[in-house]
Amino acid sequence: MSNAPKTVLAIHDLPGFGRAALSVIVPVLSALGVQAVALPTAVLSTHTGGLGTPAKLSNPGYGPAALDHYHRLGLQFDCIYSGYLADSAQAHLVEQAFSLWPNALKVVDPVMGDGGQMYRGLSADLVQAMQALCARADVIVPNMTEAALLLGDELPGVQGAEQAAGQAARLTKLAPEVVVTGVTGLSDGRCIGCVGAGRGGAGYCVKTPMIPRLYHGTGDIFAAVLVGRMLQGNVPQAAVQAAAAFVAECIRQTPEGADERLGVWLEAALPKLMPR
Structure with missing residues (x-):
């Protein structure tokens, strides 16, 4: 069984x-040869970015019951990778997973906001819950707004490389490996x-050429590639470089004028991740 694929609980x-979210995370990990086990924190008719108010299916008892079932089956996860949580109570679900599989790589994408503000519908107590999760993680992947929230700083206005580097260094007191994403102001x-x-x-610092288009879900794609490459044995910097390059490729595959709310045309880029 030594050739069995790595397994990620997402x-x-x-x-x-x-x-966005699991809709892109599962195919990205699969293309990288990693088995993704999806544990939804909520099922939505659409993602929450600019497509109106989505229909939402949420069963608070499902997550803990699913973890208990996986544990009874004797499943082993190489990585626990968490992202969007609907409220602070769902942090307990991630903590439960961390406790049940203590040897797994623990990756937290502390999804809370962007562009200098928290996402609509999230409460301030989620920040404290995310801080606690990040303190148990091996790797955290905040954007600059989320980094400021974790640090208790004022939310950023002008975002730049020097500020992000300072955030990353300070956040290593919280987690051993930190990647701050969405850094602008590089190379003029x-x-x-x-x-x-x-x-x-x-x-x-890892740079990619600026493409002046903003698509939902690119952060999820980035983090999924990062997780997959690290499980393949890449050191964090190499995994970050691979993730940034793939996101740029996804954007290049998406025609200009495509509705940015719907995300990048991931399907056309996925073959780039597959072993040759």
Whole structure:
């Protein structure tokens, strides 16, 4: 069984329409040769970005019961990867998974906001819950707004590489590996990227050419590639470089004028992830 694929428990929301969250995480991990076990925190008719108020299916008892079932089956997860939580109570679900599979790589994408503000519908007590999860994680992947929330800083106005590097370094007191995404102002505004830092190690910056289009779900794609590449044995910086390059490829595959609310045309780019 040494050639069995790595297995990731992905704790995120599942939108039916719109390429985001589990709708993109599962195919990305599968293309990388990683088995994704989806544990939805909520099932939505669409993602929550600009498509109106989605229909929502939520069963608070489902998540704990699913974890208990997986544990009884003797399943082993190589990674616990969490993202969007509908409220602070759902943090207990992730904590339960961390406790049941203590040897798994623990990756937290602390989905809380972007562009200098929290996402609509999320309450302030989620910040404290995310801080507690990040303190138990091996890797965290906040954007600059989420990094500021985790640090208790004022939400960012102008976002730049120097500020992001400082955020990443300070967040290593919370988690061993930190990747701050969505960093602009690189190379006179011609690049976008992310900065990373690890405890006791030098920070780094990964750049990709700026493509002036904003699509929902690209952060989920980035984090999924990061997880998959790390499970393949890549060091964090190499995994970040692969993730940034793939997101850029997804954007290039999406025609100009395509509705940005619907996400990138992931399907055309997935073959780039598959072993040759």
